[in-house]
Amino acid sequence: MCATCGCGETEPVIHPHDHAPDHAHPHQHDHAHDTRRISLEQDILAKNAGFAASNRRLFVEQGVLALNLVSSPGSGKTALLSRTVQILRDEFPVAVIGGDQQTANDAERIIAAGAPAVQINTGKGCHLDAHGIGHALERLALPKGGVLFIENVGNLVCPADFDLGEAAKVVILSVTEGEDKPLKYPNMFAAAKLMLLNKTDLLPHVEFDVDRCLDYARRVNRELDILQLSARTGEGMEPWLEWLRRGRHDALIQQINQLEADLAAARSRLIHGGGAIRRTVI
Amino acid sequence: MHEFSLCEGIIDAITAQTCQQGFSRVRRVWLEIGALANVELDALRFAFEVVREDTIAASAELDIITLPGRAWCLNCAQTIAVGELYDPCPLCGGYQWRLTGGNEMRIKELEVE
Numbered sequence: 045m046c047a048t049c050g051c052g053e054t055e056p057v058i059h060p061h062d063h064a065p066d067h068a069h070p071h072q073h074d075h076a077h078d079t080r081r082i083s084l085e086q087d088i089l090a091k092n093a094g095f096a097a098s099n100r101r102l103f104v105e106q107g108v109l110a111l112n113l114v115s116s117p118g119s120g121k122t123a124l125l126s127r128t129v130q131i132l133r134d135e136f137p138v139a140v141i142g143g144d145q146q147t148a149n150d151a152e153r154i155i156a157a158g159a160p161a162v163q164i165n166t167g168k169g170c171h172l173d174a175h176g177i178g179h180a181l182e183r184l185a186l187p188k189g190g191v192l193f194i195e196n197v198g199n200l201v202c203p204a205d206f207d208l209g210e211a212a213k214v215v216i217l218s219v220t221e222g223e224d225k226p227l228k229y230p231n232m233f234a235a236a237k238l239m240l241l242n243k244t245d246l247l248p249h250v251e252f253d254v255d256r257c258l259d260y261a262r263r264v265n266r267e268l269d270i271l272q273l274s275a276r277t278g279e280g281m282e283p284w285l286e287w288l289r290r291g292r293h294d295a296l297i298q299q300i301n302q303l304e305a306d307l308a309a310a311r312s313r314l315i316h317g318g319g320a321i322r323r324t325v326i
Numbered sequence: 327m328h329e330f331s332l333c334e335g336i337i338d339a340i341t342a343q344t345c346q347q348g349f350s351r352v353r354r355v356w357l358e359i360g361a362l363a364n365v366e367l368d369a370l371r372f373a374f375e376v377v378r379e380d381t382i383a384a385s386a387e388l389d390i391i392t393l394p395g396r397a398w399c400l401n402c403a404q405t406i407a408v409g410e411l412y413d414p415c416p417l418c419g420g421y422q423w424r425l426t427g428g429n430e431m432r433i434k435e436l437e438v439e
Contacts, residue, residue, distance in 0.1 A: 079439045082347055088335045088357070088431040171328055202328035205364050205431075230411035231364040234425075263412045263421045 092206055095174035099209025102186070107299035109292045110192045112210035114232060116225070117198030119218045120242045122150045124275035125193055129159035131285060136292060137190030141180045143172040143197045150195060160184060171202040174209055189299075191292055200229035211291065212237035219243050219250055223257035230264045238269045238287065245274040329369040332431065333377035339433055340383050349438035352383040356435040360428040362395045362411055395428030 087093065103110045115121050122142070129138045140161040142150040145168070154161035162184045164176050177194065186192065194210060196203045204213075215236035217225055220243055226233040233239065239261055241254065254272070261268055271287065273280030340352055355374075359365055367390055374388050395408040399415045400422040406415050408428065415423055 079353060079437055080349075082343065082349075082436045082438055084339065084343070084433045084436060086339055086433045088332050088339070088433060091335055091338055169331075171331070173331070201364065202331075205328060206331075227412050231362075234411050260412070263414075266421060 089205060089207075092174050095178055096207040096209040099174055099177055099181075102181070103192070103209060103211070103295070104298050104302050106186050107189045107296045108186055108192050109190070109288070109295040110194065110208070110210045111288075111291070112194045112196055112203070112208050112213045113216060114196045114200065114203045114213055114236070115198060115216035115218075116200050116221060119198070119216045119221065120275050121195050121198070121216055122153050124216065124240070124242060124273075125195060126153055126157035127275050127278065127281065128285070128288070129154060129193075130157045131281075132191065132288065133158050135289075137187030138193070139184055139187040139190070140193045140195060141172075141177060141184060142195040143176075145169070145197065160187075166197055170197060170199050171206050172196050172208060173206050177208045189292075189296060191288055200225065200232045204229075204232040204235045211295065214238045214240060216240045216242050217257070219247055219252040219254075223253050224260055226257065226261040226264050233261055233264045233268065236265065236268060238271065240284065241270065241272040242275055244272050244280060245277045328364075329366060329373040330377060332365065332370060333373040336374070336433055337377055337381050337383060340436060341381065343436070344382055347438070350382070351439050352386040352436055353439060354387045354389060354437035355383065355433065356389045356391060358391045358393055358430050358432040358434045360393045360395065360430040361409070362425070362428040363431050364429075365431060367392075391434065393428060393430050395425070397423040397425050397428075399423040 099110070102108075113121055113125070125140060129140065132138050138159045140151070140154045140159055141164060142154065142161060143164045143166055144150060145166055147165070148163040151161040151163035162180050164172060164180050166172065166176075172194065194208055200215075213232075213236040215232055215238070217239060219241065222228070226239075241257065247254070258270055261270060269287070271280065271283050273284055275281070336355065336357070340355070344350070357370075359367065359370075370390070371388060378384055378386055395410075397406050397408045397415075398404070399406045399418065399420070401418045401420050402415060404417075405426065406417060406423060408423065408425070411425070412421075414421055
């Protein structure tokens with residue numbers, strides 16, 4: 045059993061009902077098959093939401109801006125991240141969790157770019173989940189006061205539903221893909237806070253209507269921030285880096301607010317919870 | 327195919343109730359799924375049949391209640407029906423609306439014995 049969350053190694057553990065029946069409901073029924081209805085009203089993703097909340101608490105405690113990067117395969121996520129961490133690693137701590145079905149190639153590219161990285165191989169899984177992120181953090185030191193990039197599995201469908209505890213989803217679309225992807229995969233574009241239109245250096249060579257693409261994206265999510273860049277040439281990188289610096293600044297503010305709230309709560313307990321008595325004992 | 331993950335979530339949630347609620351078999355599961363939720367219902371039904379095997383819900387029937395897409399249009403200041411996340415408001419033709427219902431993924435109720 046793992047220490048982080050009490051999970052079994054790989055299979056879900058169904059606990060046998062062998063403890064003393066000390067709770068109120070009767071275990072022996074008068075007739076064998078009485079049926080009844082139980083109202084649950086529970087979100088299907090409640091378990092993932094619980095793990096995501098733990099991750100989010102940890103990120104706030106450590107002043108970490110955590111971002112969930114999502115896209116189709118081949119949109120240039122790893123190239124973008126390599127270039128990004130090369131620049132930012134001199135300003136504040138950065139680290140990367142990469143998700144792919146197989147291989148550690150992406151993590152190796154990030155490490156070569158100078159940032160700590162771990163790879164999660166999802167095997168047949170099509171998305172990262174909050175539980176897997178918790179375990180990845182056992183192998184990767186949190187970039188305290190910096191930015192944690194979580195590079196999700198290349199897939200615009202499934203990762204939309206799985207909160208990892210991130211501050212924001214960043215969806216990356218490249219101009220070599222269809223401009224109508226925001227309409228084809230609306231859940232993802234609706235869930236994202238920022239869209240990066242990548243590989244803009246290739247615009248002269250492809251038929252891609254930027255204005256139409258941005259219009260589609262804003263139909264699905266009118267609050268979406270949109271930046272255009274080329275990770276290859278570096279054009280447009282600066283607004284993205286500024287977006288990250290602002291986000292990191294906000295994460296630090298959030299950490300300070302949390303620390304101040306904790307401090308106020310501790311002081312309040314000292315005053316109202318018998319602090320004076322303890323002092324006389326000492 | 328994250329429908330498999332969703333079904334594992336459903337089975338986990340049901341299993342967590344067995345001890346607390348004291349039942350030994352699940353006969354029926356009612357889900358509420360929003361019309362705009364990121365779920366393919368046929369895939370969900372298929373995944374449920376696979377994931378339920380060897381669990382307390384091994385013979386459970388799945389009933390899916392679809393909830394309609396609803397939104398609040400800022401221009402019209404009223405509730406509108408939406409079929410897709412990129413639909414314009416049926417009244418003003420704009421996109422200045424905020425989803426208020428239709429992306430639910432909930433386990434509503436169980437029938438147990």
